Amino acid sequence: MTKVKYIRVSTTEQNTGRQETNSKEFSKVYIDKVSGSVKFSERKEASKLISDIESGIVTEIHTSSIDRIGRSIIDILTMIEFFNEKSVKVFVENIGMYSLIDGKPNPSFKMIVSVLGNVAEMERNNMLERQKQGIELAKAKGTYKGRLYGTRMSDDEVLTKYKVVVRELKNGESLRRASKIGGCSLGTAQKVQSILKQKEVV
Incomplete structure (x- = not known):
């Protein structure tokens, strides 16, 4: 075993x-x-x-x-x-x-x-809701500097923002190495890789 x-x-x-x-x-x-x-x-x-x-x-x-x-x-x-x-x-x-x-x-x-899974999911949703409320409050005070809640970058915007990661992945670097060089999380590097693969298929 x-x-x-x-x-x-x-x-x-x-x-x-x-x-x-x-x-x-x-x-x-x-x-x-x-x-x-x-x-x-x-x-x-x-x-x-x-x-x-x-x-x-x-x-x-x-x-x-x-x-x-x-x-x-x-x-x-x-x-x-x-x-x-x-x-x-x-x-x-x-x-x-x-x-x-x-x-x-x-x-x-x-x-x-x-x-436990339902509780974890509920806590996650509650956290996102609190985050949304915090952002709305910051926007009302004129102090919010980040991306508006509910908006997301397009695939092209992601590739542009993380062009270093794109370069490293295209050069054959691993996800871990590309994320380190590109200064982003492994999850972000995986997202970039996924977008690149989708564009290859298209």
């Missing part, structure tokens, strides 16, 4: 030390430094983990909390279902519970994960 650990933090600046406290217990540790809004299957290290699962290498995954797997309840449950189909046990450390018992889905695990 191969037991591994999956770790995720939102930015390259965040320390993974707290999540790595028991790393010596595992055959391999996968560490993603990317926003939780990025789907599990689209993350660099998570993709490697999925590949190892498909190859039959991994039989048990540990993670510190369920929101390390996904930000939305749909993403979380989709991945749990995938792990179940592959007979891979997931152990969530902060609730001390396995997703499978004797090879069968643990109904208590799914119920608790659903509750």
Whole structure:
């Protein structure tokens, strides 16, 4: 049986030390430094983990909390279902519970994960709402300097703003290296890469 650990933090600046406290217990540790809004299957290290699962290498995954797997309840449950189909046990450390018992889905695990996932999603939405209210207040006071809430850059604007990242990716640099050189997060570099791929298809 191969037991591994999956770790995720939102930015390259965040320390993974707290999540790595028991790393010596595992055959391999996968560490993603990317926003939780990025789907599990689209993350660099998570993709490697999925590949190892498909190859039959991994039989048990540990993670510190369920929101390390996904930000939305749909993403979380989709991945749990995938792990179940592959007979891979997931152990969530902060609730001390396995997703499978004797090879069968643990109904208590799914119920608790659903509750925690919904709470995390609700907290995220509340945070965004507070952010929106703060921006509206700053705008009313004439002190807001950032991008208006609800607006987003077009793909071309993103490529223009992060032209250094574009250059590095086109030169064959890795996402991590391109984000470091371009002075942005790994998630932003992934977005730039996604836009470039879309434009190649078109």
